[in-house]
Amino acid sequence: MISYRHHVVSLVAVFLALAVGIALGSTVLADADDDTTPDARPAAATGAPGAGYGDDFALQVAPRLYADGLAGHPVAVLTLPGADERDVEALTEQVAAAGGGIAGRYDLRPGLVAAGEKTLVDTLGRELSAATPGVAADAPTYVRLGQLLGAAAASTDPAGTPLGDTDAPVRESLVAADLLTLAAEPVRRAPLVLLVLGDELEPAVLAGISAGLAESATGVVVAGSTAAGHSGDLASLRADPAAAGLSTVDGVETGLGRVTAVLALVRELSETGGSFGAASSEGAVPLG
Numbered sequence: 271m272i273s274y275r276h277h278v279v280s281l282v283a284v285f286l287a288l289a290v291g292i293a294l295g296s297t298v299l300a301d302a303d304d305d306t307t308p309d310a311r312p313a314a315a316t317g318a319p320g321a322g323y324g325d326d327f328a329l330q331v332a333p334r335l336y337a338d339g340l341a342g343h344p345v346a347v348l349t350l351p352g353a354d355e356r357d358v359e360a361l362t363e364q365v366a367a368a369g370g371g372i373a374g375r376y377d378l379r380p381g382l383v384a385a386g387e388k389t390l391v392d393t394l395g396r397e398l399s400a401a402t403p404g405v406a407a408d409a410p411t412y413v414r415l416g417q418l419l420g421a422a423a424a425s426t427d428p429a430g431t432p433l434g435d436t437d438a439p440v441r442e443s444l445v446a447a448d449l450l451t452l453a454a455e456p457v458r459r460a461p462l463v464l465l466v467l468g469d470e471l472e473p474a475v476l477a478g479i480s481a482g483l484a485e486s487a488t489g490v491v492v493a494g495s496t497a498a499g500h501s502g503d504l505a506s507l508r509a510d511p512a513a514a515g516l517s518t519v520d521g522v523e524t525g526l527g528r529v530t531a532v533l534a535l536v537r538e539l540s541e542t543g544g545s546f547g548a549a550s551s552e553g554a555v556p557l558g
Contacts, residue, residue: 325525332529333367339536340370344430346423346460347375348483349453350476351383352468357522361464361493364532373430374456376423376441382415382449383475391415394447398440404486412475416482418444424487425459428539432458462535463487466522467494473506481512489538491517493531496524499549508545517556520547530555 345365349358362372381387392411398418399405405417422440425431437459444450463483467476476492484490492513498504499520507513517534521527530546537544537556545552 328529329525332364332532335529336368336532336536338369339539340365340368340462340532342369342429343462343539344371344373344458344460345462345464345535346373346456346487347454347464347466348419348423349375349377349466350468350471351378351380353377353466354468354523357528358466360525360528361466361522361531364528365464365535368532368536370462370535372454373458373460374423374452375454376419376456377451377453379449379451381447382444383471383479385472387449390447391449394443394449398443402436402440409482410474410478412478413482416479417485418482419479420463420483420486423456423459424463424483424490425461426486426488428461428488430458430460461488462538463490464531464535465490465492467492467498467503470498470502473503473510476503476507477510477512480507480516484515484542489517489535489542490515491519491531491534491538493519493522493527493534496521496527496548499547504547505549508550515542517542517544517546518550520549 347358347362358375362375365372382391388411392414395405395411395414395418396407399407399409399414402418402421404421405414407414409417418440422437422444433456441450441452441456445452465480465483480490480492492504492507494502494504499508499518504518504520507516508518517538519527519531519534522531527547533556534544534546544556546554546556548554
């Protein structure tokens with residue numbers, strides 16, 4: 271029998287999906303009169319009647335919809351070079367609204383993903399793999415890198431795991447090589463990883479990092495802009511078989527997208543994978 275709480279949450283999810291439709295419709299109507307692409311700006315900035323309603327609605331009902339779904343399940347935040355700090359901070363606030371805590375924030379430096387630094391990344395990855403459980407020395411460079419990041423930040427325990435002797439050398443080595451910055455000092459390895467996109471990467475780099483991370487975490491959500499979902503990194507990742515076990519969310523420059531990203535994190539605790547957002551063909555929000 272469906273509980274009252276489940277029924278209420280389901281109804282709110284439906285209303286949220288409707289709000290997404292309203293916001294998207296407003297954006298399309300506004301863009302019909304100019305040459306701005308529909309993914310270039312948040313709906314609230316279009317000036318169309320009701321354009322900000324979807325964001326306002328989503329942010330107001332979000333805590334009820336989350337239902338403390340992240341309580342006891344810390345989240346590690348990883349950012350790629352070029353990630354918008356406003357989006358990262360807003361996503362962090364929504365994690366807190368869902369009852370979760372940030373187990374650490376890891377900002378990937380440009381050298382970690384630059385084509386010219388691949389030899390350094392590959393050499394360091396091979397050296398670290400020898401002393402890091404779960405990391406394959408013969409894995410492709412960026413898959414191995416994702417495994418290393420997972421070993422440093424992630425856990426398959428739904429409650430996370432304490433920091434240990436094997437994860438510290440990975441973090442310290444990546445920081446010393448100017449490949450990683452610890453923007454928020456880690457306090458725990460987290461079951462959930464939120465990977466926030468920034469500047470566009472080579473598809474193989476993003477797919478490798480994401481897939482490697484997923485091997486060490488209960489769930490991974492890759493979040494980016496609406497533009498990334500239409501024709502950028504997220505669009506490429508969604509088409510890659512390596513993304514089958516990941517959740518992807520576009521539109522994080524909007525309130526709707528941020529709420530959707532956190533709903534996807536909650537969903538990852540029980541069901542992995544999925545593609546959500548304004549540019550997704552799978553669904554606007556994860557309702558499961």
